[in-house]
Amino acid sequence: MKSQAKASDGISDRYHQKVAEYINQQAGIQLPRQKRTLIETRLRKRQRELGIETLHDYIDYALDARNDEQLLLIDALTTNKTEFFREANHYPLLLSHLPEVRGELKLWSAGCSSGEEPYTLAMLLQDHGMPHYSILATDISTSVLHIAQQAIYLHDDVEPVPLAMRKKYLLRAKDPTRDEIRISPKIRQHVRFGLFNLITGNFASMGPFHVIFCRNVMIYFNSAQRDQLIRRFVSRLKPGGLFFIGHSESLEAHRYGLHQIAPTVYHLNQGGAHD
Incomplete structure (x- = not known):
């Protein structure tokens, strides 16, 4: 060297x-x-x-x-860039189509980057009055997971968060000269971060989940990898569960036992997936 x-x-x-x-x-x-x-x-x-x-x-x-x-x-x-409340039209759809759950609602934010997506989901569910929920947030990058676990962001980063939520769920730094906020413990306690490789990872060990978000990740894969990945995600969805992908992505719902309820939002048929 x-x-x-x-x-x-x-x-x-x-x-x-x-x-x-x-x-x-x-x-x-x-x-x-x-x-x-x-x-x-x-x-x-x-x-x-x-x-x-x-x-x-x-x-x-x-x-x-x-x-x-x-x-x-x-x-x-x-490492991919993300932001709070990205592709915001997904969130009303999530709330209006939440499956009926006895016990804990389980969500997976796959390719969570620096944590903005899972924290957005947690704030949304907390504000909706969801009593029991947990979010698994995974990424292949250890550096972005470290940022996510710290839960510290700049003021400009949290601008997309509605003001009422900012007041309830974001904490200002004690030092007024520091341009930082931190996600509050009442939100952080619902989110667990982990290292997971979507190509080589063991999907059988994951979930199953009521909701899976994998947005703006599959655009980087070839068609065979995308097909395999969608099938793996669907295998980890509970019947009646929801699958969200990015606005620049698409899939043929019927191939995977899914029903499209809105652009880039899919519902798993109660009978589960089929080939």
Whole structure:
């Protein structure tokens, strides 16, 4: 490992292919040639931190199975942006179609990123008077899960949260000079975060759930991976459960035993899934 990093080096076609194939195998994410600049930008920070001379040297090091750098490489290339109350028309649909539940309502926020989606769901259900609910929030990135677990955000981040909810569920920093808020314990107690890989993870160990959110994640997968992933999600839905995907995504509901109740919102038939 060299002591000084070169800031101007890029990656060759061969190294781009190595990274793209590895990320696709591990996370299902497509990194075509037009994403090369993104790969270089995101990996260069870690290259510099380690004092490695070139990006090629860093990639060789990261893909070496004898070290833990692989997780950090996946972290760097799979982090997605999100926000509170994103795709807001989903939330009235959730409340109006909530399945009747005896006991605890169970939800899964898959690909939860830095926590805005599961905390949005918790605030919504809390405000709706839902007495018993739990939200499992998972992501492949350890760095975004750390942010989510801290539950600390900037004031600009929480602007989409309705004012009444902000007053009830967000806590200001004691130091007025700090531009931070924290999600209140009454919301945090309903959300549990965990590391989960949607490509290689054991779905049989998950749920089953009354509601699954997986939004703006499958757009990064190829068609075969999307099909497999949808089938796995449906297998973890309780009959009558709800499945939400992103506004830029679509699926053929009948193929999976689902009924479309609104664009990107699906209901699992009471008889369950079928092929």
